[in-house]
Amino acid sequence: MEGARIYWDELTCVGYEVTEDAVAKLCGDIVKFRNEVGLPNREVTTTQLLDLEAFEKRE
Numbered sequence: 001m002e003g004a005r006i007y008w009d010e011l012t013c014v015g016y017e018v019t020e021d022a023v024a025k026l027c028g029d030i031v032k033f034r035n036e037v038g039l040p041n042r043e044v045t046t047t048q049l050l051d052l053e054a055f056e057k058r059e
Helices: 020-036 046-051
Strands: none
């Protein structure tokens, strides 16, 4: 993977279902972390996580 510049954290986890509750918890955890380290308090949304390719939305 190194030669192809593919990183393990960019690979899709096949067969793992991401629930709305899990996404909401992740958004909340990111906001909590930002507050703990002194970053500005900003909302984190599902759309932002999709744009960052943190997960894929499948219909």
